[in-house]
Amino acid sequence: MSAHLVEKALELLCGNYIFADRAQAAAEGIRRRLAAGEYDGLDEEALGERLTAELFEVCQDKHLRVRTRAEDEREALTKPELEAVWREQQRLSGYGIARVERLDGNVGLLDLRFVTSADVGGRAIAAAMDLVSQTHALIIDLRRNRGGAPDGAVFWTSYFFPDGETHLNDIYEGATGQTRQFWSHAWLPGERYLDRPVYLLTSEATFSGGEEICYNLQAQGRAVLVGETTKGGAHPTDRFPITPTFEITVPVARSVNPVTGGNWEGTGVKPDVAVAAQEAFDVAYRLALQHVLASATAPTILAEARSALA
Known part of the structure; x- marks a missing residue:
């Protein structure tokens, strides 16, 4: 049984991985181990851990x-079935938006646990941004x-730019050999968040699309990152079922930032203010309150900010 699972995983790897030479090299080593019987007797969980480590x-x-x-x-084996399950997961988990709050001192807070797609969760994103649109500074917890x-x-990230003229990212797709450009949106529902500071909280667990928000905003000089260097995964990925209970996730593309010419794969995104993850909110909130005290004029807001900072 394990031989069938391994061969199917390698077939999907070699047929889809964005780096074909690495896929072939990894597959050759795994096939040698397979022939030597090194995977005999492993259940799916143990086999998955072993193959992941070797890849x-x-x-x-x-x-x-x-x-x-x-x-x-486990009942979803085709792309439409996987899409339907994913959409339902998005809906039931608030499209990744775990918390939206106005903090004392008129500082906005968004807690984002994953990055929904625009077509599925766009209304939720717009609603969250509307709730923080009148704040003096914004903290996004990633x-x-x-x-x-x-x-x-x-x-x-389009909410933090004035128009559709900011080139945010490119993605090179291995299957087509084409590069897709991603620019800020020329139109958005609700107000944009301009001319006010944005602080992104990071940890060593911040991954993939969360890292893209960090990397793109940092490259454009539009946010201050506070926390730890992120995990380091920049390759857009597809999931391929091997059996109803077993799957392989394979990067099928790679990101290329138009400002840096690179991405955060393997290195992570380095913070502007390096602190332990558990301290990141306090540090960012302090910076935000200092901005409020320097820029606000409303007595009520200033009093809130002084009290919170104290």
């Missing part, structure tokens, strides 16, 4: 994983953000 040894890619599938996904959709990252 990482060669490819150094944190998006490249073999694993058991979540229970609510410390537990595990990633998501590139178009969703662009939708979020």
